[in-house]
Amino acid sequence: MDFLDPLERTQVGSDVGTVVIARALDGPATPIEASWRDYIFAEIWSRPGLDRRSRYFIAIASAASSNGPVDVLDDYVRGALTCGDLSLIELREAALHIAVYAGWSRGVELDRSISRCAETLGLIPAAFAPIRGEPWNPQERVQQGIDEFNAVMGFPGPPPVTPFFEAGIDNFVFGEMWKRSALDQRSRRWITLVGVSESCAPTPIKTHFHAAMASGNCSAKELQEFVLQYAVHAGWPKASIIQGAVIAMIRNFEAGLGWDA
Numbered sequence: 001m002d003f004l005d006p007l008e009r010t011q012v013g014s015d016v017g018t019v020v021i022a023r024a025l026d027g028p029a030t031p032i033e034a035s036w037r038d039y040i041f042a043e044i045w046s047r048p049g050l051d052r053r054s055r056y057f058i059a060i061a062s063a064a065s066s067n068g069p070v071d072v073l074d075d076y077v078r079g080a081l082t083c084g085d086l087s088l089i090e091l092r093e094a095a096l097h098i099a100v101y102a103g104w105s106r107g108v109e110l111d112r113s114i115s116r117c118a119e120t121l122g123l124i125p126a127a128f129a130p131i132r133g134e135p136w137n138p139q140e141r142v143q144q145g146i147d148e149f150n151a152v153m154g155f156p157g158p159p160p161v162t163p164f165f166e167a168g169i170d171n172f173v174f175g176e177m178w179k180r181s182a183l184d185q186r187s188r189r190w191i192t193l194v195g196v197s198e199s200c201a202p203t204p205i206k207t208h209f210h211a212a213m214a215s216g217n218c219s220a221k222e223l224q225e226f227v228l229q230y231a232v233h234a235g236w237p238k239a240s241i242i243q244g245a246v247i248a249m250i251r252n253f254e255a256g257l258g259w260d261a
Helices: 006-021 031-044 052-065 070-083 088-102 104-121 138-153 163-177 185-199 202-214 220-234 236-254
Strands: none
Touching: 006 031, 006 070, 031 220, 052 070, 052 088, 052 104, 052 185, 052 220, 070 088, 070 104, 088 104, 088 163, 088 185, 138 163, 138 202, 185 202, 185 220, 185 236, 202 220, 202 236, 220 236
């Protein structure tokens, strides 16, 4: 039997962590501090199952949604900008996206972190496209949202029969936000998966994980890896719910079945 060297694991964690958060890791003074280096960075961030850009989206969205220490969120944002894995405008767009799926308070939390890190790094403010820059017909916007929902989710969007569906889902979420070009669909998908996972709402969880595969945005193996990355900030009990849903949706998808089969 081969044995793994704890000193090697510590070195890997130190090396990976220094890159991920763009600063040298402090020598741990407590077990929780040591676990960041020797487990989260050494054994999760170093895994080959997800590209680093995707891990940043998952980690940033999870940290923003967990109402945890702002310095943890700042570490991720600074690291993503320093590595060049995410641009300033992509992060600004991510803040808008997480606002929809985790609440505007969480979106503001991320947006303020981005501002702090951008100022520290001396970055020029990023220009952004208006939420909508041209006049529109309200009925056409509803239909555009329904069509975009179909493209993203793989089944028809909800009819505008309530304010939530009309003004929320059809008009803004899919009629405007998902159509914005500053983030590609795969990136938006990771943020969305964190948001629906945080909700613990069975239908959004099942539909979005199934759609992640049906759209080609994510592979089954990547979704399995997502659960572990998400667990860092959500905790293992909440992530276990998502693990069960992922297994079920992979089974349905590979059998050619819908999310509700």
